[in-house]
Amino acid sequence: MQLTTEILSAKSLTRRFGGLTVVNELDISINKGEIVGLIGPNGAGKTTLFNLLVGLIKPSSGDVYFEGKSLRNYATHERSKMGLVKTFQNVALFSDMSVIENVLTGALQKMPLKKAKDFAYENLEKVGLAHIALKNAADLTFPEKALVELARTLCTCPKLILLDEVMAALNESEMDHILDLIQRLRNAEALTFVVIEHHMRAIMNLCERIVVINFGKKIAEGNPSFISQHPEVIAAYLGNES
Amino acid sequence: MAQSWNIVGGLANQISLGHAAFFGLGAYTSTLLLIHFALSPWLGFLAGMSVAGLTGALLSLPTMRLRGHYFALATLAFAEVLRSIANTWSSLTGGPVGLSVPFSAEGGLALMQFKSGVPFYFIMLAMFILSTFIYKQISQRKIGYELRALKANPASAQAIGINVTKTKILASIISASLMGGCGVLFVQFNFFFDPDSIFSLVSISIRVALICIIGGIGTVWGPLIGACFLLPLEEVFNSTLSAKGAGISQLAYGLILIAIILVEPRGLQALFGRISKKLGI
Numbered sequence: 238m239q240l241t242t243e244i245l246s247a248k249s250l251t252r253r254f255g256g257l258t259v260v261n262e263l264d265i266s267i268n269k270g271e272i273v274g275l276i277g278p279n280g281a282g283k284t285t286l287f288n289l290l291v292g293l294i295k296p297s298s299g300d301v302y303f304e305g306k307s308l309r310n311y312a313t314h315e316r317s318k319m320g321l322v323k324t325f326q327n328v329a330l331f332s333d334m335s336v337i338e339n340v341l342t343g344a345l346q347k348m349p350l351k352k353a354k355d356f357a358y359e360n361l362e363k364v365g366l367a368h369i370a371l372k373n374a375a376d377l378t379f380p381e382k383a384l385v386e387l388a389r390t391l392c393t394c395p396k397l398i399l400l401d402e403v404m405a406a407l408n409e410s411e412m413d414h415i416l417d418l419i420q421r422l423r424n425a426e427a428l429t430f431v432v433i434e435h436h437m438r439a440i441m442n443l444c445e446r447i448v449v450i451n452f453g454k455k456i457a458e459g460n461p462s463f464i465s466q467h468p469e470v471i472a473a474y475l476g477n478e479s
Numbered sequence: 480m481a482q483s484w485n486i487v488g489g490l491a492n493q494i495s496l497g498h499a500a501f502f503g504l505g506a507y508t509s510t511l512l513l514i515h516f517a518l519s520p521w522l523g524f525l526a527g528m529s530v531a532g533l534t535g536a537l538l539s540l541p542t543m544r545l546r547g548h549y550f551a552l553a554t555l556a557f558a559e560v561l562r563s564i565a566n567t568w569s570s571l572t573g574g575p576v577g578l579s580v581p582f583s584a585e586g587g588l589a590l591m592q593f594k595s596g597v598p599f600y601f602i603m604l605a606m607f608i609l610s611t612f613i614y615k616q617i618s619q620r621k622i623g624y625e626l627r628a629l630k631a632n633p634a635s636a637q638a639i640g641i642n643v644t645k646t647k648i649l650a651s652i653i654s655a656s657l658m659g660g661c662g663v664l665f666v667q668f669n670f671f672f673d674p675d676s677i678f679s680l681v682s683i684s685i686r687v688a689l690i691c692i693i694g695g696i697g698t699v700w701g702p703l704i705g706a707c708f709l710l711p712l713e714e715v716f717n718s719t720l721s722a723k724g725a726g727i728s729q730l731a732y733g734l735i736l737i738a739i740i741l742v743e744p745r746g747l748q749a750l751f752g753r754i755s756k757k758l759g760i
Contacts, residue, residue, distance in 0.1 A: 293634055317640035331631035342624040346640035350620065393639050
């Protein structure tokens with residue numbers, strides 16, 4: 238059996254907004270090279286959890302650890318430099334820049350301009366979008382934007398990528414493309430992924446392990462078949478789908 | 480001047496209405512050094528840039544979290560505060576009477592005083608080339624990409640590793656010090672200034688912003704186009720229309736500005752681009 242090493246963990250992470258506890262005493266642990274799914278009904282606290290992990294929001298209590306190190310005193314951009322990066326729900330490209338400029342801005346955080354340009358093209362190639370490098374980011378279709386954001390993220394030389402609903406609004410074949418891409422990246426570059434996704438087929442096919450949260454608390458955790466039969470999960474989430 | 484504003488206003492979309500502050504600081508720094516220590520204006524130029532740049536850094540600390548109108552108002556207020564200080568602190572600044580650059584009959588390069596306007600023309604030209612060069616360098620380098628990224632989406636800019644604080648302070652230093660340098664050149668050319676003219680909201684702060692906005696915000700040539708268009712326009716209107724009734728020239732000037740922005744919000748540069756595209760050039 239392969240030895241597993243933990244790359245990211247959260248210990249009793251809590252975030253309150255006024256009287257509302259959005260993330261409540263949450264413990265989570267992610268191993269190196271895993272693809273973990275994070276699911277839960279709308280408003281369960283998924284995106285807030287991601288924002289806590291990358292430091293865009295400060296926790297009310299609890300702490301996040303990356304490669305065994307407490308991230309309490311690290312700002313978002315410092316966590317990104319350590320290799321912990323997230324993408325954004327609804328995709329957040331720099332809209333008045335071209336595709337290649339978007340990706341290049343990511344690469345510039347790690348290397349000088351000349352090298353960064355090559356690296357940016359390399360990563361666009363990886364997601365299959367080198368042919369639209371000079372297009373304006375604002376003129377892309379949604380699936381293209383999602384891929385550009387992924388390429389930009391790859392340019393920062395990440396170790397762990399938090400993907401927030403990249404597959405929303407994609408059709409089946411576009412989704413297959415991204416699913417395949419994520420798996421390839423994990424295998425080829427030893428990346429770790431945590432993905433928030435609503436689409437059940439995508440999450441079941443992609444992830445080895447799924448964490449379900451509701452009202453900011455973890456209600457179940459396990460492999461896809463275990464999760465899909467878990468009564469509490471069905472009640473809270475899958476039951477609402479049909 | 481407009482080019483220096485373009486660094487903060489154009490690339491980072493932080494609309495500053497207080498750039499007169501740096502202009503004035505540059506002017507006071509070099510002139511006071513010249514009066515009290517007989518320091519050459521060339522060194523005064525560097526000193527003026529440093530003081531303005533340092534102030535720009537300090538000012539950006541509290542203002543960097545502000546956006547849009549709030550940033551504009553904060554910078555505007557800062558310039559106004561400096562104007563009041565300069566007006567009241569008479570022992571240092573000469574108060575409302577202003578300061579004169581000590582005049583020397585022979586003039587000469589070392590004192591940056593010349594009998595004709597020609598050398599000054601070249602100094603100003605050099606300043607323009609320098610600031611345009613800096614703007615261009617910045618926009619093609621890491622910091623330029625970072626500023627544009629911050630403008631488009633601060634959260635994802637941080638997520639990919641951009642240090643917001645550092646980037647904004649750096650841009651502010653560059654922009655403020657260039658503006659300070661312009662202030663030094665201005666007083667060396669004019670010999671005299673007072674707080675109300677050097678820290679002027681209308682004739683400096685708003686004018687540089689206007690030149691960029693009309694010319695084409697965040698573009699290399701926008702400030703030049705804006706300046707070549709606005710300044711002559713203002714003069715022509717003032718000389719031809721002001722005799723026909725008070726306020727008519729300002730009214731016509733204002734109407735033209737409104738018309739330009741309505742037709743092409745991205746300014747003249749974009750407008751020219753559209754026209755030449757239509758004509759198939």
